[in-house]
Amino acid sequence: MSDRSDPPKEPSAAPSATTGAKLWGGRFEESTDRFVEAFTASVGFDQRMALQDIAGSRAHAAMLQGCGVLSGEDLAAIEEGLTAIEADIVAGRFEWSVELEDVHMNIEAALTARIGDAGKRLHTGRSRNDQVATDLRLWLRQASDQAETELRRLLEGCLDLAAQHTDTIMPGFTHLQTAQPVTFGHHVMAWFEMLLRDLERLRDGRARLNRMPLGAAALAGTSYPIDREVTRDLLGFNAICENSLDAVSDRDFAIEFASTTALCLMHLSRISEELVLWTSAQFDFIRLPDRFCTGSSIMPQKKNPDVPELVRGKSGRANGNLVALLTLMKGQPLAYNKDNQEDKEPLFDSADTLIGCLRAFADMLPAIDPRVEVMRDAALKGFSTATDLADYLVGQGLAFRDAHEVVGRAVRHGVECGLDLAEMDYDTLSAFSPAIGEDVFEVLTLEGSVASRSHPGGTAPAAVQVAVENARQRLQAM
Numbered sequence: 001m002s003d004r005s006d007p008p009k010e011p012s013a014a015p016s017a018t019t020g021a022k023l024w025g026g027r028f029e030e031s032t033d034r035f036v037e038a039f040t041a042s043v044g045f046d047q048r049m050a051l052q053d054i055a056g057s058r059a060h061a062a063m064l065q066g067c068g069v070l071s072g073e074d075l076a077a078i079e080e081g082l083t084a085i086e087a088d089i090v091a092g093r094f095e096w097s098v099e100l101e102d103v104h105m106n107i108e109a110a111l112t113a114r115i116g117d118a119g120k121r122l123h124t125g126r127s128r129n130d131q132v133a134t135d136l137r138l139w140l141r142q143a144s145d146q147a148e149t150e151l152r153r154l155l156e157g158c159l160d161l162a163a164q165h166t167d168t169i170m171p172g173f174t175h176l177q178t179a180q181p182v183t184f185g186h187h188v189m190a191w192f193e194m195l196l197r198d199l200e201r202l203r204d205g206r207a208r209l210n211r212m213p214l215g216a217a218a219l220a221g222t223s224y225p226i227d228r229e230v231t232r233d234l235l236g237f238n239a240i241c242e243n244s245l246d247a248v249s250d251r252d253f254a255i256e257f258a259s260t261t262a263l264c265l266m267h268l269s270r271i272s273e274e275l276v277l278w279t280s281a282q283f284d285f286i287r288l289p290d291r292f293c294t295g296s297s298i299m300p301q302k303k304n305p306d307v308p309e310l311v312r313g314k315s316g317r318a319n320g321n322l323v324a325l326l327t328l329m330k331g332q333p334l335a336y337n338k339d340n341q342e343d344k345e346p347l348f349d350s351a352d353t354l355i356g357c358l359r360a361f362a363d364m365l366p367a368i369d370p371r372v373e374v375m376r377d378a379a380l381k382g383f384s385t386a387t388d389l390a391d392y393l394v395g396q397g398l399a400f401r402d403a404h405e406v407v408g409r410a411v412r413h414g415v416e417c418g419l420d421l422a423e424m425d426y427d428t429l430s431a432f433s434p435a436i437g438e439d440v441f442e443v444l445t446l447e448g449s450v451a452s453r454s455h456p457g458g459t460a461p462a463a464v465q466v467a468v469e470n471a472r473q474r475l476q477a478m
């Protein structure tokens, strides 16, 4: 069962000012106002759940037949009809109609048109309220799985990139000022950790969304002798929703997905910002292949990092969708309210955005070309080993605060005369403290600095190698 990838087809509009027979028309004396009909219809966007709707109907019909509510003949006709409708939808031949309001009634009407009375019996013991909640969960389950596939690809890409650069040295930053040398592999493994938590959240949310509303009917359940376990099993749900009022009304599973999406996009946006900075002439830490960039229509020299920029921008809509869904739910009394029809567009958009951004990133990351020499040169500037000198002095018996003061004075001298600590000669350095010996240059090298941080979680090449191996196992175990 998959989402239809083609854009929703424009439903046909009815010709008159009010419109004709409805599946629920029995108690109505006048027909629906044309504008109200279009205003309240959801078929323009909920047709994306058509295949899930058909899967739900197949399972419901099979269950009803097993429980003796539908005859074997009816079931056979329903199955045949749904199969034909499914083929029409997949082929883009199905005529969606606004008059029929939503995906559920469009398909049910088409079924009855095809197979007659058996089609009218499909909705026994079911409501659009449990139907739509079921469809949406099924739809989101496959979207979540698609996002997981792309996210895993991106995580593998992080691991491969980090493994290639366990001893590539770059400046690490705080406040975007040079702080201490780190390895590029260590930096990439920070991205991995951020994104692995997103994978945890995605899977955690999937387990909670994979519960079945069907059987809740409109709100109170049904008096037919249904067997919800049969439908649950046929549709691959983990469990049934335990309370019928809750089953048809809450959309917290959609909010969780939107929240996971917003967090993941926040992470991708941060990584994007680094890639944008690093591709600038001022940093020049990495090159992105041309296929992930575009040019300028006026400035011939430009190569713009469009993919990271756009992903950074798309985090905005992910936040918007999350707020829209939270706000949609916050004042709703039990049980179903029409408000809930507004859940779909933000959710679809969050899913499309997440899957698209992850896919672009998973494709792009292995193609990043780190400029090893440029990164190393940058780490040599900005006194990145100042803390190492302070730690050295502590080793010689100074208190850390005193060591901090000594190094601070050495740095001020370096700023004045344009020299990094490692570039000063021994006489200049030792003038700042008698505790500074000839061996000081060992700790002032970038390699010495990173190698000394070899504890778990540290930036040393050896520690990063171990981190990558552990991370591969953690990812596989998930």
Ligand code: ARG
Pocket (backbone or CB within 6 Å): 042, 046, 102, 128, 129, 132, 336, 338, 340, 341, 342
């Ligand atoms: N189109 C509706 C939705 O998206 C389907 C459920 C309608 N139920 C109802 N009682 N009007 O929520």
